[in-house]
Amino acid sequence: MRSDAVGEGACLQSALDSTLIYDASMALQLVTGIAGFIGSALARALLAEGHQVRGIDNLATGSMSNLSEIIDQIDFRQADLLDPAAMASACVGVDCVFHEAALPSVPRSVIDPVASNQANVDGTLNLLIAARDAKVRRVVYAASSSAYGDTPTLPKHEGMTPNPISPYAVAKLTGELYMRSFYRVYGLETVCLRYFNVFGPRQAPNSPYSGVLAKFITNMLKGETPTIYGDGEQSRDFTYIDNVVRGNLLASGPLAAGAPAEKVAGEVFNCACGERITLNQTAEMLRGITGYTGPVEYAQDRSGDIKHSLADITRAESAFGYRPVVNFEEGLRRTVEWYREQIAAGRA
Ligand code: UD2
Numbered sequence: 001m002r003s004d005a006v007g008e009g010a011c012l013q014s015a016l017d018s019t020l021i022y023d024a025s026m027a028l029q030l031v032t033g034i035a036g037f038i039g040s041a042l043a044r045a046l047l048a049e050g051h052q053v054r055g056i057d058n059l060a061t062g063s064m065s066n067l068s069e070i071i072d073q074i075d076f077r078q079a080d081l082l083d084p085a086a087m088a089s090a091c092v093g094v095d096c097v098f099h100e101a102a103l104p105s106v107p108r109s110v111i112d113p114v115a116s117n118q119a120n121v122d123g124t125l126n127l128l129i130a131a132r133d134a135k136v137r138r139v140v141y142a143a144s145s146s147a148y149g150d151t152p153t154l155p156k157h158e159g160m161t162p163n164p165i166s167p168y169a170v171a172k173l174t175g176e177l178y179m180r181s182f183y184r185v186y187g188l189e190t191v192c193l194r195y196f197n198v199f200g201p202r203q204a205p206n207s208p209y210s211g212v213l214a215k216f217i218t219n220m221l222k223g224e225t226p227t228i229y230g231d232g233e234q235s236r237d238f239t240y241i242d243n244v245v246r247g248n249l250l251a252s253g254p255l256a257a258g259a260p261a262e263k264v265a266g267e268v269f270n271c272a273c274g275e276r277i278t279l280n281q282t283a284e285m286l287r288g289i290t291g292y293t294g295p296v297e298y299a300q301d302r303s304g305d306i307k308h309s310l311a312d313i314t315r316a317e318s319a320f321g322y323r324p325v326v327n328f329e330e331g332l333r334r335t336v337e338w339y340r341e342q343i344a345a346g347r348a
Helices: 007-025 037-048 084-091 106-111 113-133 167-186 212-221 241-251 279-290 314-320 328-344
Strands: 028-032 052-057 075-078 094-099 138-144 189-195 227-229 267-271 297-299
Touching: 028 037, 028 084, 037 052, 037 094, 037 241, 052 084, 075 084, 084 094, 084 113, 094 113, 106 113, 106 167, 113 138, 113 167, 138 167, 167 189, 189 241, 212 279, 212 328, 227 279, 241 267, 241 314, 241 328, 267 314, 279 328
Parallel strands: 028 052, 028 094, 052 075, 094 138, 138 189, 189 267, 227 297
Antiparallel strands: none
16 A cells, blocks of 8 residues: 555555566466576466466476475476477466576686576577567566675665675676667666575575575484585675565566566665575574574685675665565565474475
């Protein structure tokens, strides 16, 4: 409800908003990377809002187990972003594309920059061409906070000049530039959400490229020693998955009362909590939540790593009412509980 709406006007506005929600729910939404932890969370949220959901994934880093509860309710296609025919077919009849598919990880891109570029740049371009040709209404893109690089200014705001360090950061930023280009040149509504270190249930913990929280939590719950790269004084604006899902729903358009095209198309928005914490502090907090009493190891810092990251989230708030719905500590508790259940059930 808008704060300036009162009395009869408020009822009318409420009815209009409900109509918009109902109409949008009839539409088909495409989630790329649907078997990943972000894509699958988004798919569950879209289904819960009454949408039809189609999803693609090449299963390079995603897992079908993330879709086990919803597989009967979605149109799942195992397909690669680099396959133009599969992308053209996936975009037919789609209202909004949520582009979550990516080859993540800074260190992976340092080892193999070509693979990062293929998946994150060539794949994104293929998808945009298919979305344009199918006359998709909007594409919401999972951009990355890594675009800011190591500029000393904190918090990072969207008006800053990008300064990517790793090949991964360059590739994700290039995806943003293509998003903006496709709005300017072809009129395809695109919105870039720069995610800041997303974490939560279903994030894969077992790869050398896994996100730090998935690794630390599973290490501690299993009584294994976590490794901190560097001195542990680097900081992150860790963002619980529910916040990113909320940001996507708002940025995608007529869902609820969010994001009219004139405010968001061709634009970039931070999607984060707006708070930062060091790895050392995080490890201490996790000791308290998990009950881990063992040591923490320190190792050589990673090439391409960023020291501090913190988002200014006011732009997304003023454009489409984004606000974090779950804070860091609560998100950490929920995530630990989820991994605890998985480990108890022999699934992690
Ligand atoms: C970057 C982006 C993030 C997302 C992600 C995708 C930034 C600030 N963030 O995350 O938004 O796009 O890439 O991959 O650029 N670390 C340890 N021990 C471990 C694992 C990691 O100490 O076992 C450290 C790592 O060196 C880094 C921090 O933890 O300083 C976070 O690492 P990460 O891989 O979880 O995420 P990051 O910040 O590279």
